[in-house]
Amino acid sequence: MYTETNEKFTEVYQVASKLFEQQPDWITFFREVLGIDGIVRKAFVDPQELAAFEQSQEFDAIQQMLAKLRIVSGPAPNGDMEPTRVITVRMPKSLHESLRTEAHERKTSMNKLCISKLLQIIDEQYVPADA
DSSP: OHHHHHHHHHHHHHHHHHHHHTOOOHHHHIIIIISTTSHHHHHOOSHHHHHHHTTSHHHHHHHHHHHHHHHHOOSOOGGGOOOOOOOOOOOOHHHHHHHHHHHHHTTSOHHHHHHHHHTSOOOGGGSOOOO
16 A cells, blocks of 8 residues: 555656646646646545645645746736636734735735645644534
């Protein structure tokens, strides 16, 4: 089982790496690799397998690829433009101020900072369940 899992980690990483070499825009890379219909979710259907992959060096390398593409790629070409969606998040004023300050310190926009934070994996223990 351990060897089979490592092989699957390696296979997913290799597919992501080949796509990365083509220098797609970051949205395409995310969709094809980490999105709902991406290679990661197709390879790791079981939540425990997915969680294990998200703790791997291969997953970390994929996250680094995504971060690099976010730096170098501009908007996707018009023909491949994925529609954007807007969400409203209610948060305490102190959290908003903290995010605004962090964005300023990092010399980035609130939008880019929030997207970066949303792309990170959060341990289940830190996400409260709905009552």
